[in-house]
Amino acid sequence: NAGVTQTPKFQVLKTGQSMTLQCAQDMNHEYMSWYRQDPGMGLRLIHYSVGAGITDQGEVPNGYNVSRSTTEDFPLRLLSAAPSQTSVYFCASSNSVAYNEQFFGPGTRLTVL
Amino acid sequence: GQQVMQIPQYQHVQEGEDFTTYCNSSTTLSNIQWYKQRPGGHPVFLIQLVKSGEVKKQKRLTFQFGEAKKNSSLHITATQTTDVGTYFCAAAGYQLTFGKGTKLSVIP
Numbered sequence: 221n222a223g224v225t226q227t228p229k230f231q232v233l234k235t236g237q238s239m240t241l242q243c244a245q246d247m248n249h250e251y252m253s254w255y256r257q258d259p260g261m262g263l264r265l266i267h268y269s270v271g272a273g274i275t276d277q278g279e280v281p282n283g284y285n286v287s288r289s290t291t292e293d294f295p296l297r298l299l300s301a302a303p304s305q306t307s308v309y310f311c312a313s314s315n316s317v318a319y320n321e322q323f324f325g326p327g328t329r330l331t332v333l
Numbered sequence: 334g335q336q337v338m339q340i341p342q343y344q345h346v347q348e349g350e351d352f353t354t355y356c357n358s359s360t361t362l363s364n365i366q367w368y369k370q371r372p373g374g375h376p377v378f379l380i381q382l383v384k385s386g387e388v389k390k391q392k393r394l395t396f397q398f399g400e401a402k403k404n405s406s407l408h409i410t411a412t413q414t415t416d417v418g419t420y421f422c423a424a425a426g427y428q429l430t431f432g433k434g435t436k437l438s439v440i441p
Contacts, residue, residue: 262432310376322376
């Protein structure tokens, strides 16, 4: 099993550009989520999904969109990148809604100029 | 939503010294999870605590959940350089809410 995979590992964008961060898991997990990590701020939840076709907002959803068309994939879209979105992004998955071990992907380091 | 406060933010210890990080909430928690993130890496699950007053051990690591289920701690006995990283607590509910973490440095 590959676990949770994320692409790309690194990305540099210019202000106003859009892009999609990819996340996939092969563990048949229903629950998937996106976090951003900034220095001194810990991990903050952006969006999460409890199953295919169901998504909801976390603590910091503005500027991001998600969709969940399959159990395996949970892409995160930046609509119009801003320097404030410079961060490390982690995708995670688990068996159930937050009551089980979260498996994290390796992360995507995004810089917005 | 739930909020968890974690202290200290940083801790520098000599190798062989003990280390403790604390996690506090103003509300009763359903359960709490602990994660470790090595420098440049991703968070890795360590343990989940569910019961009031629960104590769990993993080798040199001891995890405690308070009687009121409002606080938790992680204690490392005789730190080693392999313990370096940031330790996060996370309150589990319909979402997982992370503390800001304690960054541990171990001086050999």
